[in-house]
Amino acid sequence: MSESASQSQHITLTGIIDQTQFDRRLDQVLADLFPEYSRSKLKEWILAGFVQLDGEVVTVARQKVLGHEQVDINAEVAVQVQNVAQDIELDIIFEDEHVLVINKPAGLVVHPGAGNSDGTVLNALLAHCPEIETVARAGIVHRLDKDTTGLMVVAKTLLAQTYLVEQLQTRVMSREYEALVTGTMVAGGMVDEPIGRHPSKRTAMAVRETGKEATTHYRIIEKFRNHTHLRLKLESGRTHQIRVHMAHIRHSLVGDQLYGGRPRMPKAASESFMAALRGFKRQALHAAQLSFSHPITEDWLTFKAxxxxxxxxLLDAVREDTAEHGLDLD
Known part of the structure; x- marks a missing residue:
């Protein structure tokens, strides 16, 4: 079985504007320079801020050029792909004829995309229940990052998907996570900061005034000498939300190389503890609890992983490090 879907593909274009193009509109010049793309598409990329002249972003299609400028375009285009069923094992927590709840392991991508054309949760779903190909995105209601583990709900019918997406958007659906962050936090709290695309890192998000509203609540489960084990609850569901919000308050997730950089070694740490930190190659984030109203029976369901x-x-290692330094942080 297979599912046709639209995916995003990154396009990088570079060129030099000829001096004969002096005083012409930018969108017209780009149409001549890159004839494989329509003028309307190129104009769309200009307005979206995907076009740079000599390293400066240009967002006015009618801007006149001087000639000799270097053009750099970094854009996303939609391409149609055929997703195929693949026999990939799923850790199924709950299943009936309407919904499926799985516990996703680290390293498994949810949906095919750039660099991951197959071997995903979506491919596994098409094999597990072939009828799900009639549902958009093979019933996937929400995503987890490749290296985030934990609970996901999948709709097996269009009706179930409609109700579950509505619960997600209206914040009826409840999602709670556990994370290990750097630094010893003194109390729980909330991060209420908008999130949007990072201005220069294509694969990253950032707290930005022009971003979409995002709220993350967190409370302390356990404190350590240089780390804190947290329970987090989302009000919204932005891409990389917990990772971005925790980094924003200077408590990035352990193992998060995109938002936290290299592991920071605590003072007087043992060789074994430093090895444990260096050896944890993913963000320490787990979707631990998921609650929603069943789309058909309306029963309130709660699942834990x-x-x-x-x-x-990893928690054992930081707990041992704390004990070795004679600290009791309870």
Missing amino acids: PLPDDFVA
């Missing part, structure tokens, strides 16, 4: 083994081992 235990922390994966690598996360448990």
Whole structure:
């Protein structure tokens, strides 16, 4: 079985504007320079801020050019792809004829995209229940990052998907996570900051005034010498929300190389503890609890997933480090 879907593909174009183009509109010049793309598409990219002249972003299509400028375009285009069913094991927590709840492991991408054309949760779903190909995105209601573990709900019918997406958008659906962050926090709290695309890092998000509203609540489960184990609850569901919000308040997730950089080694840490931190190659984030109203029966359902083994081992390591330094932070 297969599913046809639209995916985003990154396009990078570079060129030099000829001096004979002096005083012509930018969109007209780009149409001559890159004839494989329509003028309307190029204009769309200009307005979206995807076009740079000599390193400066240009957002006015009618801007006149001087000639000799270097053009750089970094844009996303939609392409049609055929997703195929693949026999990939799923850790199924709950299933009936309407919904499916899975516990996603680290390293498994949810939806095919650039660099991951197959071997995803979507491919596994098409094999597990072939009838799901009639539902958009194979019933996937929300995503988890590749290296985030934990609970996801999938709709097996269009009706179920409609109701579940509505619960997600109206914040009826409840999602709680566990994370290990850098630094010892003194109390729980809330981060209420808008999130949008990072201005220079294509794969990253950032707190931005022009972004979409995003709220993350967090409370402390356990404090350590240089780390804190948190329980987090989302009010919204922006891309990388927890990772961005925690980095914003200077408590980035352990293992998060995109938002936290290299592991920061605590003072007087043992060799074994430093090895444990360096060896944790993903963000320490787990979708631990998921609650929603069943789209047909309207029963309120709550599911829990235990922390994966690598996360448990990481917590044991930071707990041992704290004890070795004679600290009791309870």
